[in-house]
Amino acid sequence: MDLLNTLVDKGLRRELPTRDEALAVLATSDDDLLDVVAAAGKVRRHWFGRRVKLNYLVNLKSGLCPEDCSYCSQRLGSTAGILKYSWLKPGQASDAAAAGVAGGAKRVCLVASGRGPTDRDVDRVSETIKAIKDNNEGVEVCACLGLLSEGQAERLREAGADAYNHNLNTSEATYGEITTTHTYEDRVDTVQKAHAAGLSACSGLIAGMGESDEDLVDVVFSLRELDPDSVPVNFLIPFEGTPLGKEWNLTPQRCLRILAMTRFVCPDVEVRIAGGREVHLRTMQPLALHLANSIFLGDYLTSEGQAGKADLEMIADAGFEVEGTDQVTLPEHRAAGGCHDGGGVCGSEGGGACGSEPAPQAAAQDGPQTGEPRTDLVAVRRRGAGTDLAPNA
Numbered sequence: 201m202d203l204l205n206t207l208v209d210k211g212l213r214r215e216l217p218t219r220d221e222a223l224a225v226l227a228t229s230d231d232d233l234l235d236v237v238a239a240a241g242k243v244r245r246h247w248f249g250r251r252v253k254l255n256y257l258v259n260l261k262s263g264l265c266p267e268d269c270s271y272c273s274q275r276l277g278s279t280a281g282i283l284k285y286s287w288l289k290p291g292q293a294s295d296a297a298a299a300g301v302a303g304g305a306k307r308v309c310l311v312a313s314g315r316g317p318t319d320r321d322v323d324r325v326s327e328t329i330k331a332i333k334d335n336n337e338g339v340e341v342c343a344c345l346g347l348l349s350e351g352q353a354e355r356l357r358e359a360g361a362d363a364y365n366h367n368l369n370t371s372e373a374t375y376g377e378i379t380t381t382h383t384y385e386d387r388v389d390t391v392q393k394a395h396a397a398g399l400s401a402c403s404g405l406i407a408g409m410g411e412s413d414e415d416l417v418d419v420v421f422s423l424r425e426l427d428p429d430s431v432p433v434n435f436l437i438p439f440e441g442t443p444l445g446k447e448w449n450l451t452p453q454r455c456l457r458i459l460a461m462t463r464f465v466c467p468d469v470e471v472r473i474a475g476g477r478e479v480h481l482r483t484m485q486p487l488a489l490h491l492a493n494s495i496f497l498g499d500y501l502t503s504e505g506q507a508g509k510a511d512l513e514m515i516a517d518a519g520f521e522v523e524g525t526d527q528v529t530l531p532e533h534r535a536a537g538g539c540h541d542g543g544g545v546c547g548s549e550g551g552g553a554c555g556s557e558p559a560p561q562a563a564a565q566d567g568p569q570t571g572e573p574r575t576d577l578v579a580v581r582r583r584g585a586g587t588d589l590a591p592n593a
């Protein structure tokens with residue numbers, strides 16, 4: 201297919217596809233799905249080989265959030281029945297992190313519910329980062345604490361944080377339909393603060409919230425412009441007790457197309473399959489490893505994932521290898537910081553040769569695909585951080 205040849209060529213050159221090309225990936229037919237995966241897989245292997253980076257989530261503070269993000273089981277008014285607890289102590293968080301590291305994770309993601317941290321919260325998290333780094337040599341720590349105020353990103357960097365996550369989640373045009381208590385611009389501002397403080401920026405999206413193909417392309421193009429080092433792709437887990445609890449819009453095939461489109465638009469970036477992997481990709485998870493170079497090991501913030509052992513077996517069976525702490529995740533030009541100057545093709549949108557070719561025609565879908573509700577696959581997390589039970593790692 202001309203479309204795929206064009207996208208592979210562009211991906212190998214870090215050249216931005218056109219919006220029409222990105223849309224065409226989302227519109228490919230099921231008959232062409234393996235060709236799409238194979239093409240995006242070439243780009244993935246060019247920049248990341250067959251390595252899979254494992255990340256481990258530690259939910260430092262769960263539930264009780266005053267914000268109203270419609271997709272979130274921790275939101276204001278959620279009746280999702282999740283674990284609710286206040287800040288873990290540094291030792292408790294370090295123990296949870298150690299389980300993930302022992303399971304093969306090279307990055308620990310420290311997440312707290314809430315609009316954003318107070319300065320006292322930043323102190324707490326700084327102590328936690330120190331405890332984790334003291335006990336786990338070579339581990340990367342990413343903080344995800346919500347909207348940052350002036351100076352907080354710098355303080356987290358000084359405390360030893362390597363990265364900061366704050367997702368854009370959806371397109372600017374539809375953000376107000378998903379959340380009313382903060383804005384898309386607030387989110388962009390926090391990612392930029394993290395970047396400016398020297399933290400590796402991590403920012404991604406959630407698919408399956410009722411958005412259009414145009415929305416998905418918009419958010420992925422916005423991410424390319426923001427230029428994070430990692431892009432988590434979440435597939436909405438429709439928790440009962442949240443406003444999006446009935447939004448079952450995804451099929452495994454649609455998830456694969458979304459990951460492929462993200463890979464083509466952000467070719468040299470760590471594309472991470474995040475929440476909803478087991479619920480929506482289901483038995484197609486191994487194919488997704490040809491597109492993403494990073495996953496979460498074990499459980500998520502408020503839901504349970506498949507057993508960590510099953511994650512490791514899946515990676516080995518699919519012919520991939522877990523990335524070690526002695527291996528550098530990002531391609532050399534990006535790891536050296538060469539992609540964060542706003543120049544060149546990387547992270548820039550449009551202009552010159554980038555994005556100037558017309559989109560080849562793609563086969564259209566017969567109609568909108570919808571996913572069957574699989575509430576049987578949604579399990580609220582009842583183990584690990586905030587409980588007396590061992591974590592899944």
Ligand code: SF4
Nearest residue numbers: 265267269272275313
């Ligand atoms: S996504 Fe974060 S800010 Fe939004 S409701 Fe959930 S915990 Fe709160």
